[in-house]
Amino acid sequence: MTRAPDGPSAAGVRDLAGVPVEFDEFARSRQAYLRRSAYLLCGDWHLAEDLTQTALAKLYAVWHRVRMDSPESYARKVLFRTFVDETRRRRWWERSSAHEYDVAAPAHDPDLRLMLLAALRQVPARSRAVLVLRFWHDQSVEETAAALGCSTGTVKSQTSRGLATLRRVLGDTPLAAQLGSGDGMGSGAGIGYPKAGC
CATH class of the missing domain: 1.10.10.10 (Winged helix-like DNA-binding domain superfamily/Winged helix DNA-binding domain)
Incomplete structure (x- = not known):
């Protein structure tokens, strides 16, 4: 990362809500990709959105502590592990079949x-x-x-x-x-x- 003259590094910059700008940019750029992957797993766009948000929340919680060679690979790992964990609790299965594959x-x-x-x-x-x-x-x-x-x-x-x-x-x-x-x-x-x- 380049450092602005007499200013903080980009890694330490936060937006008005206190979210690291680096994480915000990553989440915005990869959210649709993660959501498509989540849809393949759960078969419901609404639940895919929930799964994606849960995975991003978990990623955010460790963003400042974890050094990642590839944030995308790490995010995918969190998404898939979250799906497997939540499926064990049956949470993702408790839904009406009317929503199954509602958008192709x-x-x-x-x-x-x-x-x-x-x-x-x-x-x-x-x-x-x-x-x-x-x-x-x-x-x-x-x-x-x-x-x-x-x-x-x-x-x-x-x-x-x-x-x-x-x-x-x-x-x-x-x-x-x-x-x-x-x-x-x-x-x-x-x-x-x-x-x-x-």
Whole structure:
């Protein structure tokens, strides 16, 4: 960071509400990205907003104490761990099914995307978090393990279980055929998953 002449460094500057300017800029620039990732996890835009705000609040609480090589990577880790933790408490599941997938994100094939999102919703939460990190965010097994605080073996087994669940839910659809019969540990299991940023 550059230091203004005779002034504080940008890292120490706060806005009128007392929020560090650096955090405020980060939150504003990455909120939509985090919200899209949260939607892939919970399947509801309103709950995705809640999940994103909870993750940003947790990030804000440690912003001044934690040195991060990549604030975005750290924020994603907080988001996914928050989802897994909250799912254990069943909070994110206590909702009306009327809100499920109320807004479809643009895609090359909207019907295929909606089918995949609906199937993904039926995958257990931990496996779903692994699948989203691995295939939507293109994270390696090691990066996924670090983000979720588990072993690489757990990531591999959760990936295998998650893909098996997707195959079972999708049945004889063309999308299920694209998932193949492997464990999905290769290059995206042969399926072109829609990315979170799309």
